[in-house]
Amino acid sequence: MHFNVNEVHQSWRPFFQEHAILINDILAAVGNSEYTPERENIFRAFTTPKNELKVVIFGQDPYPGAGIADGLAFSSRATAPIPASLRNIFREYSADLGYPAPTSPDLSQWARNGVLLLNRSLTTVTGERNSHIKSGWGTFTEAVARELAAQNIAAILWGNSAKELSQLFPLSVESVHPSPLSARRGFFGSRPFSRVNELLAQSGRETVNWKL
Numbered sequence: 001m002h003f004n005v006n007e008v009h010q011s012w013r014p015f016f017q018e019h020a021i022l023i024n025d026i027l028a029a030v031g032n033s034e035y036t037p038e039r040e041n042i043f044r045a046f047t048t049p050k051n052e053l054k055v056v057i058f059g060q061d062p063y064p065g066a067g068i069a070d071g072l073a074f075s076s077r078a079t080a081p082i083p084a085s086l087r088n089i090f091r092e093y094s095a096d097l098g099y100p101a102p103t104s105p106d107l108s109q110w111a112r113n114g115v116l117l118l119n120r121s122l123t124t125v126t127g128e129r130n131s132h133i134k135s136g137w138g139t140f141t142e143a144v145a146r147e148l149a150a151q152n153i154a155a156i157l158w159g160n161s162a163k164e165l166s167q168l169f170p171l172s173v174e175s176v177h178p179s180p181l182s183a184r185r186g187f188f189g190s191r192p193f194s195r196v197n198e199l200l201a202q203s204g205r206e207t208v209n210w211k212l
Contacts, residue, residue, distance in 0.1 A: 001031045001039060008046035015147055016046070019140060026136040035123045035132070036062055037069035044071025045111070045118050050147075054114035054208050055154045055196055058145070058162035060177060061121040061130045072117040074178075075107035088178040088187060093210065096191045102212040113209050116153070118144065120161040133161070145169075154199055156192045171199045 003023045005013045016023065027042075037044075062069035063083050068076050074086050082090070082105045090101040107117055121137040124130060138161075145165045148155070155169040159177030166172055175190040176182040197207040 001027050003027060003043070007040075007043045009049050011050040012046045015050075015144075019143055022136055022140055022143075026140065029135045030123050030132055033131075034126045036064060036066060036126045037071050037123070041069070041071030042122050045073070045116055048111050048114070048116060050151070052114050053116050053148065053151070053153050054200060054206060055156060056116040056118055056145075056148050057110075057156045058141075058158065058165060059117075059119045060159045060161045061119050061124045061133065064124050064127050064129050066126050070106075072107055072111055073119045075117060076105035078104045078106040080105055084180045085178045085183075088180065088183040092178070092188055092190065093193060093212075095189070096193050097210055099211055104212075107212070109212055110208075110210070114206075115208060116148070120164075130161075152203075152205075154196050154205075156196055158187070158192075171196070171203060173199070 003016065003020065005016060008016055057073060059073040063076065068080060068083060070076055074089060076083055076086070086105050093099060094101045111117060118141065120141045121130065121133040123132045123137070125132065142165065145168050149168040154171035155165070157163045157166055157172055157174045163174050166174055173192045173195045175192065176186045178187045193210045200207045
């Protein structure tokens with residue numbers, strides 16, 4: 001399988017063309033396994049125009065269960081149950097911003113509001129966590145991070161894989177991953193949404209409307 005530039009917004013196409021060999025090498029390696037999300041959703045995050053981005057949220061890798069990951073980090077289909085990590089994100093969202101906890105796991109509204117929802121690995125073997133990070137996704141998503149940092153995008157970095165990119169972003173908020181395995185070690189109470197908006201406001205930039 002090969003990448004087609006029509007999979008991403010035109011503002012991203014020069015970047016993807018620059019990294020086309022790496023991307024196609026990754027897809028060739030990934031295509032030898034049963035993976036998630038579906039092929040048509042791998043690059044879904046990049047359908048948000050690059051010049052409209054305010055914040056990037058970096059996670060680790062897609063939800064490994066079949067039919068759960070939808071191509072946006074931490075998001076899932078509106079009709080699906082809310083995954084455990086996202087339940088924790090919604091708990092912190094309510095505590096931080098005072099909004100009711102959303103009842104849908106679909107985060108596409110954040111994407112429409114200028115948030116790039118991106119994992120360090122864009123695929124994983126179905127049923128296995130973090131199985132494709134060595135396929136080249138780490139190299140690719142670091143290149144994405146450098147592109148975003150050059151555009152002065154603010155970052156929310158959740159988990160160790162995401163925090164590897166912290167030196168690239170002058171405006172960043174970090175914590176442990178919101179997974180049930182780690183959320184109680186510093187995710188709860190970290191106020192990522194209000195804190196990143198404070199950083200944006202202090203630097204004279206437009207803040208994010210986080211309401212879902």
